[in-house]
Amino acid sequence: MQAHAAVALPLVLALEPVAGTAPARPTLTRDEASALAAHVADDLVRLLPDLAHTRxxxxxxxxxLVELLRPGFPVWSTLEELARRLPQAQLAQVVAFGSRDGRMPVQPLQPDPAFAQGPLRLLPIVLLAPAALADTLRQTLETELVGRGEAGTVCADALMRLFDVRLEHARYLTRDDLLALACVQYEHVNLAPLWTLLETALLDPSTGVTTQSARGLELALTAGTVRVSSPARWLEGQHGDGAQRRHAFAGAIFELRQYAALLEAHGLALALDGGSPAPAGLLLERFPAPTTAAPSRAYAHTAPGLGIVAVSVVQDTAETNRPHPLAHLYPLAPAALGELRALLAAQFGIEAWDSGPIALTDQGRLGVPGAALH
Incomplete structure (x- = not known):
C-alpha cells in the first residue's frame, strides 16, 4: 500500500499540565520527536493492533486548540502532506518532524507564542491508513479513545521529561473529540453562536450560516468571512431609558470584541455587513456625504472598562442646522486605535476629537453631544 493511496486519520495527544505550570518549550528536536513518536506508536498499537498497518x-x-481548529485544518493537512511525501514504499512506519534551533521545518507546524499559555497543549498526529481499514479504524478510535485513551506510563514520563512539565493528564483524542470539546467550551461561556459559525467554517465551508449572538447581533458566515450587522442599527431596536441603552450598547461592543478575537484566533475574519473596507480590528460604517462641503468632526464614545467603543464622524451643515452623519467606526482591539487615528486623518482630515460617555439622541440613537445624529 502506497502512502498516496492511504486515508488520513487525524488525532492529537492532549496534555493537561498541573495548574500554574506550563511546558518549558513549545517544540522538540527531530531526534526527541522521533523518540516520542515511538512511544506514541506503542501506546496506539497496544490499544488497536490494526494500527500497526498504518503510517x-x-x-x-x-x-x-484555536491553532488546530482553523478552516482547512492547516496543521494536520501540512503534517499529512509531509508524511505522504516520504519515499518509502511501505506504508507501515513511524515518522516525526521536529525543530532545529526552535524552528519547525514548515511554518504551519510552528506554534504561535501568543497561544502558549493555554490550559491544554495539543500535539498533532496523523495516521495514514490503508483505504480498506480506514473506516473501521476511524470508528474504533472514536469508541476506544473515549474510555481507554490515556497515554501509557512510558509515554507520559517522556512527555514530562522532554517538555519539562508536570502533567495532570495526557490522553489521545480524535479530531472529532476535539471538535466536541470546543463546542462544550464555547457553549459553557455563552458563545454557542460562535461555535455555529466556526463549525460550519471547519466542516462545511462551501455553505453559509446565519445566527444571532446572545445580545442579538446578526452574524452570517459567507465565503469564509463572518459578517456582523451594524451595532448602531442594533441600538435603534433596543428599549429602555438612556442609561439602559448605553449599558446595552457597551455590552454589545464587548461581546463583539470577544467574537472578533476568537474568530481571528481560529483564522476567520470579521467584517461589518455592508461596511466599508477597514484595517484589521476596525469596523467602518459610512453614510452618504452631503452635497455641500463642510469641515468634519468626530466624537469618541467611551464606556467604563472598555475605552473607546465607537467613534462618530459628522459634518455640520448650515442647511439643516444639525450634524450630518458621515461614519461610525468600531475599534475591536487595542491595537486598532492607531489604525483608527490614521483612518480619521486620511479619509476625513480629522487629527483630534472630543470624547466622553456614549452619546445618544432623543430617539435613543448613537449621537454626538448637543445635536442629533440621524
Missing amino acids: LALAGALFD
Whole structure:
C-alpha cells in the first residue's frame, strides 16, 4: 500500500499540565520527536493492533486548540502532506518532524507564542491508513479513545521529561473529540453562536450560516468571512431609558470584541455587513456625504472598562442646522486605535476629537453631544 493511496486519520495527544505550570518549550528536536513518536506508536498499537498497518506521523510541537481548529485544518493537512511525501514504499512506519534551533521545518507546524499559555497543549498526529481499514479504524478510535485513551506510563514520563512539565493528564483524542470539546467550551461561556459559525467554517465551508449572538447581533458566515450587522442599527431596536441603552450598547461592543478575537484566533475574519473596507480590528460604517462641503468632526464614545467603543464622524451643515452623519467606526482591539487615528486623518482630515460617555439622541440613537445624529 502506497502512502498516496492511504486515508488520513487525524488525532492529537492532549496534555493537561498541573495548574500554574506550563511546558518549558513549545517544540522538540527531530531526534526527541522521533523518540516520542515511538512511544506514541506503542501506546496506539497496544490499544488497536490494526494500527500497526498504518503510517504514524507526529509533529514535535505543542499547539492551542484555536491553532488546530482553523478552516482547512492547516496543521494536520501540512503534517499529512509531509508524511505522504516520504519515499518509502511501505506504508507501515513511524515518522516525526521536529525543530532545529526552535524552528519547525514548515511554518504551519510552528506554534504561535501568543497561544502558549493555554490550559491544554495539543500535539498533532496523523495516521495514514490503508483505504480498506480506514473506516473501521476511524470508528474504533472514536469508541476506544473515549474510555481507554490515556497515554501509557512510558509515554507520559517522556512527555514530562522532554517538555519539562508536570502533567495532570495526557490522553489521545480524535479530531472529532476535539471538535466536541470546543463546542462544550464555547457553549459553557455563552458563545454557542460562535461555535455555529466556526463549525460550519471547519466542516462545511462551501455553505453559509446565519445566527444571532446572545445580545442579538446578526452574524452570517459567507465565503469564509463572518459578517456582523451594524451595532448602531442594533441600538435603534433596543428599549429602555438612556442609561439602559448605553449599558446595552457597551455590552454589545464587548461581546463583539470577544467574537472578533476568537474568530481571528481560529483564522476567520470579521467584517461589518455592508461596511466599508477597514484595517484589521476596525469596523467602518459610512453614510452618504452631503452635497455641500463642510469641515468634519468626530466624537469618541467611551464606556467604563472598555475605552473607546465607537467613534462618530459628522459634518455640520448650515442647511439643516444639525450634524450630518458621515461614519461610525468600531475599534475591536487595542491595537486598532492607531489604525483608527490614521483612518480619521486620511479619509476625513480629522487629527483630534472630543470624547466622553456614549452619546445618544432623543430617539435613543448613537449621537454626538448637543445635536442629533440621524
